[in-house]
Amino acid sequence: MPQIGRRQWVIADGWIPPRSTGSDPALISHEAACILNATEADANVTFTIFFTDAEPQGPVSITVPSRRAWHQNLGELPAPVKVPVATDYCVLIESDVPIVVQHTRLDSRQAENALMTTIAYPGE
Amino acid sequence: MPQIGRRQWVIADGWIPPRSTGSDPALISHEAACILNATEADANVTFTIFFTDAEPQGPVSITVPSRRAWHQNLGELPAPVKVPVATDYCVLIESDVPIVVQHTRLDSRQAENALMTTIAYPGE
Amino acid sequence: MPQIGRRQWVIADGWIPPRSTGSDPALISHEAACILNATEADANVTFTIFFTDAEPQGPVSITVPSRRAWHQNLGELPAPVKVPVATDYCVLIESDVPIVVQHTRLDSRQAENALMTTIAYPGE
Amino acid sequence: MPQIGRRQWVIADGWIPPRSTGSDPALISHEAACILNATEADANVTFTIFFTDAEPQGPVSITVPSRRAWHQNLGELPAPVKVPVATDYCVLIESDVPIVVQHTRLDSRQAENALMTTIAYPGE
Numbered sequence: 001m002p003q004i005g006r007r008q009w010v011i012a013d014g015w016i017p018p019r020s021t022g023s024d025p026a027l028i029s030h031e032a033a034c035i036l037n038a039t040e041a042d043a044n045v046t047f048t049i050f051f052t053d054a055e056p057q058g059p060v061s062i063t064v065p066s067r068r069a070w071h072q073n074l075g076e077l078p079a080p081v082k083v084p085v086a087t088d089y090c091v092l093i094e095s096d097v098p099i100v101v102q103h104t105r106l107d108s109r110q111a112e113n114a115l116m117t118t119i120a121y122p123g124e
Numbered sequence: 125m126p127q128i129g130r131r132q133w134v135i136a137d138g139w140i141p142p143r144s145t146g147s148d149p150a151l152i153s154h155e156a157a158c159i160l161n162a163t164e165a166d167a168n169v170t171f172t173i174f175f176t177d178a179e180p181q182g183p184v185s186i187t188v189p190s191r192r193a194w195h196q197n198l199g200e201l202p203a204p205v206k207v208p209v210a211t212d213y214c215v216l217i218e219s220d221v222p223i224v225v226q227h228t229r230l231d232s233r234q235a236e237n238a239l240m241t242t243i244a245y246p247g248e
Numbered sequence: 249m250p251q252i253g254r255r256q257w258v259i260a261d262g263w264i265p266p267r268s269t270g271s272d273p274a275l276i277s278h279e280a281a282c283i284l285n286a287t288e289a290d291a292n293v294t295f296t297i298f299f300t301d302a303e304p305q306g307p308v309s310i311t312v313p314s315r316r317a318w319h320q321n322l323g324e325l326p327a328p329v330k331v332p333v334a335t336d337y338c339v340l341i342e343s344d345v346p347i348v349v350q351h352t353r354l355d356s357r358q359a360e361n362a363l364m365t366t367i368a369y370p371g372e
Numbered sequence: 373m374p375q376i377g378r379r380q381w382v383i384a385d386g387w388i389p390p391r392s393t394g395s396d397p398a399l400i401s402h403e404a405a406c407i408l409n410a411t412e413a414d415a416n417v418t419f420t421i422f423f424t425d426a427e428p429q430g431p432v433s434i435t436v437p438s439r440r441a442w443h444q445n446l447g448e449l450p451a452p453v454k455v456p457v458a459t460d461y462c463v464l465i466e467s468d469v470p471i472v473v474q475h476t477r478l479d480s481r482q483a484e485n486a487l488m489t490t491i492a493y494p495g496e
């Protein structure tokens with residue numbers, strides 16, 4: 001497998017919609033950092049959350065196993081980080097092996113859902 | 125024609141919506157890897173699919189002819205790869221000539237459709 | 249003004265929705281290549297369109313004046329290029345000065361519109 | 373904290389929807405430039421707005437404090453810049469320290485909202 005990716009990533013438009021429409025769990029409003037670790041080593045991936053009017057939260061870390069996909073719900077990061085809904089934030093993601101990160105928001109505040117996605121900004 | 129593009133690409137937020145609304149084939153929920161081969165040579169393009177809890181599937185390959193567009197439905201990759209719906213996955217795309225890849229999802233689970241797109245992550 | 253941008257760009261997921269809902273011109277389904285020329289020189293910008301089953305169309309060219317924005321509707325390129333609706337295509341955009349290109353689709357086939365955007369793929 | 377980001381960014385598809393549906397302030401149509409300043413220094417961030425048929429507006433500047441997120445509503449930039457609604461524009465963003473910029477549009481002209489996002493184009 002190739003060593004594809006980078007060790008630093010940024011999501012700049014973080015905002016978790018505060019409401020959802022309907023009860024289907026797959027249609028609950030949320031934001032995700034979708035990660036590929038295509039390397040032969042497990043990745044130790046840390047998340048630091050930045051706010052407009054408060055000190056950063058984190059870093060907290062998760063493990064993404066070798067050759068695995070992991071879609072991290074940004075409202076469900078490990079304690080003690082807790083991203084509030086309806087609040088502007090940014091995310092710095094750091095890994096000890098190369099990974100790729102894509103940012104997606106599903107907004108189902110209204111009856112029909114809205115989607116947005118972008119490859120996150122790759123640093124070093 | 126210029127040799128524009130890269131030989132490795134990653135889509136990190138793969139998730140095929142499990143349902144659609146209506147019977148218009150152009151409004152069926154799907155994900156696509158949209159590819160341009162602007163070079164003078166045919167491209168041998170391989171897809172490897174990564175999951176959260178299982179070994180990767182693939183690689184499987186397709187040919188994208190010289191100076192042609194090809195929008196690959198990710199739910200219809202060549203056998204034996206079969207990406208299940210409603211399942212988190214990532215995609216590694218490799219080509220023997222430079223190509224460009226853009227990732228798009230059409231989600232028509234609800235009455236009105238939602239769209240998202242991003243240029244995939246370019247590797248080497 | 250800075251010389252920001254590149255001289256080659258690719259949009260890989262071209263597909264113009266074949267229908268629209270309502271009569272508001274600003275809600276007609278369309279795709280655009282949105283261009284910034286921040287340089288001190290006018291830009292000669294050419295478009296080449298690639299298809300799945302046919303030879304490329306173009307190049308055709310437009311001028312984007314110095315220090316101006318230009319949002320090019322991809323269904324209204326200069327003759328003889330004519331991109332058909334409901335057809336997969338890709339676009340190669342070339343300029344003699346650095347520009348920046350962003351790709352956006354508005355899909356109003358259903359009563360509520362859907363939007364998607366991405367910075368195009370920058371080449372040389 | 374890492375010096376992640378760039379000092380120049382471009383948003384090429386600026387267009388602020390002229391109407392909204394409903395009275396919830398969080399569902400008003402708008403465009404934002406979402407910024408992370410992860411550095412140890414405050415960032416002086418300037419915005420220059422480009423139009424199709426008029427001279428650029430700006431630059432005007434804001435401060436994004438060290439280690440803070442700032443989601444700038446592009447319809448509410450400092451005077452004398454005033455971006456009109458329903459008008460094509462592009463944005464050049466310049467900073468004296470590295471930042472990351474993500475562009476997002478919420479369009480609620482119709483009953484259900486539409487969303488689009490992309491990491492902006494990074495220059496030097």
